[in-house]
Amino acid sequence: MSEEFFWWTDSQKAIYKDVRQFVEENLEEAEEYFWNTKFPWPLVKKVAKKGYFGVGVPKEYGGLELGATGSCIVAAQLGRLYAVGHVFTVSMLAGLEQLLRFGTDEQKKVWLPKIAEGEELGALCITEPFAGSDAANVFTSAIKEGDEWVLNGKKRFITGAGVSDRYFIYAKTSDDKALRKQYGHITAFMVEKGRPGFSLEKINPLIGFDNVPNGYIDFDHVRIPDFNRIGAVGNGWNVMMAGLNFERLIGAAVFSGLVEDVINLLFHFTKRRVQFRRTINQFPGIQEKIAEIIAKAKVCTLYSYHCAKLIDDGGEPMVEASIAKMINTEYARDIALKAIQILGGDGLTKFLPAERILREAKIGEIVAGTTEVQKMIIYRFCAMLPSYNKPMRMRWNDEVNAPIISRKESQFKGLDVTEENVLKVISHDYKINPGLYMTPDDVREDIGGSRSELRKIFEQLEEQKLIVIHRDRSGKTALVKATYEGLQKSFPKEYYQWFPAWYENADKF
Numbered sequence: 471m472s473e474e475f476f477w478w479t480d481s482q483k484a485i486y487k488d489v490r491q492f493v494e495e496n497l498e499e500a501e502e503y504f505w506n507t508k509f510p511w512p513l514v515k516k517v518a519k520k521g522y523f524g525v526g527v528p529k530e531y532g533g534l535e536l537g538a539t540g541s542c543i544v545a546a547q548l549g550r551l552y553a554v555g556h557v558f559t560v561s562m563l564a565g566l567e568q569l570l571r572f573g574t575d576e577q578k579k580v581w582l583p584k585i586a587e588g589e590e591l592g593a594l595c596i597t598e599p600f601a602g603s604d605a606a607n608v609f610t611s612a613i614k615e616g617d618e619w620v621l622n623g624k625k626r627f628i629t630g631a632g633v634s635d636r637y638f639i640y641a642k643t644s645d646d647k648a649l650r651k652q653y654g655h656i657t658a659f660m661v662e663k664g665r666p667g668f669s670l671e672k673i674n675p676l677i678g679f680d681n682v683p684n685g686y687i688d689f690d691h692v693r694i695p696d697f698n699r700i701g702a703v704g705n706g707w708n709v710m711m712a713g714l715n716f717e718r719l720i721g722a723a724v725f726s727g728l729v730e731d732v733i734n735l736l737f738h739f740t741k742r743r744v745q746f747r748r749t750i751n752q753f754p755g756i757q758e759k760i761a762e763i764i765a766k767a768k769v770c771t772l773y774s775y776h777c778a779k780l781i782d783d784g785g786e787p788m789v790e791a792s793i794a795k796m797i798n799t800e801y802a803r804d805i806a807l808k809a810i811q812i813l814g815g816d817g818l819t820k821f822l823p824a825e826r827i828l829r830e831a832k833i834g835e836i837v838a839g840t841t842e843v844q845k846m847i848i849y850r851f852c853a854m855l856p857s858y859n860k861p862m863r864m865r866w867n868d869e870v871n872a873p874i875i876s877r878k879e880s881q882f883k884g885l886d887v888t889e890e891n892v893l894k895v896i897s898h899d900y901k902i903n904p905g906l907y908m909t910p911d912d913v914r915e916d917i918g919g920s921r922s923e924l925r926k927i928f929e930q931l932e933e934q935k936l937i938v939i940h941r942d943r944s945g946k947t948a949l950v951k952a953t954y955e956g957l958q959k960s961f962p963k964e965y966y967q968w969f970p971a972w973y974e975n976a977d978k979f
C-alpha cells in the first residue's frame with residue numbers, strides 16, 4: 471500500500487514514512503533469509519526494537535496506538551520483507567483485538583505489553599483436523615478442574631508454530647447440543663509455550679510462506695490457570711469473530727507492499743527487455759496488463775484503508791473485511807499471473823518476486839476463511855441489509871402501457887378481501903411479473919386484510935388448484951402464484967395480452 475490517504479492522522483503518516491525507510495534498509499537482509507530458508511530472527515528482533523509490533527496496542531500498554539489503519543500500514547510494508555510480514559501479522563492477531571475487547575484489566579496488563587514489545591511471538595490457533603471453514607466444530611476440549619483448565623486436542627496449520635511463545639486458542643467447553651446451536655460451546659484461552667503436555671507435532675512443507683514455520687500443535691492434558699481464559703466461558707465464538715475482521719483485513723494488507731514492488735519491477739524490466747527491435751513496454755498488450763495491475767492494486771489499497779477506518783471508528787465491518795480479504799488475495803493472484811506473463815521465462819524463476827506472490831496469494835485465498843467462505847459472509851449479511859431490501863413493486867401504467875416501478879397504491883386496494891378478489895390480485899401480478907411469485911405481504915399490500923385471513927384464502931385457492939403455494943422449510947406459506955386455471959378464472963385472455971405498437975394486427979391470433 472504505497473499511498474498516503476488524506477484521512478490518516480499525522481502519526482499514521484509518520485509511521486508510514488518510517489516503516490517504508492526501515493523496509494528499504496532491510497530488503498537485502500530479508501532476501502538472504504529467504505534464499506537460505508532461515509527463520510529471520512535477527513530481522514524480527516529489529517522490527518520489535520522499532521516498536522512496530524505495538525502499532526495497534528494502546529499507549530498505556532506500551533504501544534503506538536495507531537489502530538487498524540496503522541496496523542495495515544505496517545503490515546503492508548513488512549510484507550515486503552518476506553517471512554517478517556506474516557510473522558508480524560500473526561503475532562498481532564494472536565490476541566490483540568481479542569484482549570482489547572474481551573480481556574480483563576489484569577490480562578491486558580500482562581499480555582498487551584508483550585505483544586507491543588514483540589520479544590515473544592504469538593500464534594493464532596483456530597484450525598483443527600475437524601474444524602476448517604466450519605471453525606465452530608472444534609474438538610480440542612477444555613475441562614475445568616478447580617482453578618485450572620485441562621486442555622486436550624490438536625490444532626493444525628498454525629502459522630508461527632514452534633517459534634511462537636503465545637498461542638491464542640479456541641477450545642470446546644461444552645457438549646450441550648442446544649449451546650452448540652447458539653455457538654455457546656467455545657471458549658478462548660491463551661496458552662504459553664513450555665507448559666507440560668504442550669508440544670509441536672509437525673511443520674508443513676508448503677507451496678509458499680517459504681521461511682515461516684506452519685504446523686501442528688498438540689495439547690495432552692495441558693493445565694492452564696483460569697486467568698488465561700479470555701472472555702466469558704462459552705463466549706469464544708464472539709471473541710473469535712471480533713478478531714476475525716481485523717485478521718482478514720491485516721492478512722490481506724500484507725500483499726499490497728509486495729505488489730508495489732512488482733509494479734516497480736515491471737516498469738524497470740519492460741523498459742530494458744528488447745524483442746522485435748523494440749523495448750517490450752511499447753507493446754500495447756504489455757501496457758494494458760500493467761495498467762490492469764495498477765488499477766487492481768489501487769482498488770485494493772483504497773478498499774482496505776476504508777475498511778480499516780471503519781474498524782478504527784468502532785465499527786464491526788464484517789462485509790467490508792470479507793471483501794477486503796477476497797479482493798486483495800484474488801487480485802494479488804491475478805496480478806502475479808499477469809506479471810509472470812509480462813516477465814516471460816524470467817518471471818518463472820525465483821530470482822524475481824512474481825512467482826512468490828503467486829504462491830503467497832494462493833495461500834491467501836485459503837487462510838483466514840477461504841474465498842468461498844468470504845462470499846458466503848458477504849451474501850448472507852447483505853441479504854439482511856435494509857438498504858438491499860427496499861420494496862421494488864411494479865404497477866401497471868395504462869398511459870405508457872407497461873409495468874413500471876411505482877409507489878402508487880394498487881388498483882385493488884379497498885376491495886373486499888374475498889377469494890375472488892385475492893385471486894385477481896395474484897393473477898394481475900402475472901401480467902407484470904410473469905415468472906415471479908408474490909409474497910403474502912405483497913398480496914396484503916395490494917388488497918389489505920389480515921395475515922391469517924389471507925393465509926386461509928391462499929389455502930382455499932390452492933385446494934381449488936387456482937394458485938400454487940411455495941412453502942418454506944417449516945411449512946409456512948412463503949410465496950404464491952396463479953396457475954393457468956387461476957389466470958383464466960380471474961380475467962379474460964385479452965387482459966394478459968401485450969404487443970408493441972409496430973406489431974401488425976394481421977399477425978395476431
Ligand SMILES: Cc1cc2nc3c(=O)[nH]c(=O)nc-3n(C[C@H](O)[C@H](O)[C@H](O)COP(=O)(O)OP(=O)(O)OC[C@H]3O[C@@H](n4cnc5c(N)ncnc54)[C@H](O)[C@@H]3O)c2cc1C
Nearest residue numbers: 594595596597602603627628629833836837838839840842
Ligand atoms: C499457510 C497456511 C497458514 C494458516 N495459518 C493458520 C493459522 O495461523 N491459524 C489457524 O487457525 N489456521 C490457519 N490456517 C488454516 C486455514 O485458516 C484453513 O486452511 C482454512 O480456513 C480452510 O480450512 P480447511 O483447510 O480445513 O479447508 P475446508 O474447510 O475443508 O475447505 C475445503 C473446500 O471446501 C470449501 N468450503 C467449505 N465450506 C464451504 C461452504 N460452506 N460453502 C462453500 N464452500 C465451502 C472451501 O472453500 C474449500 O474450497 C492456515 C492455512 C494455511 C494453508
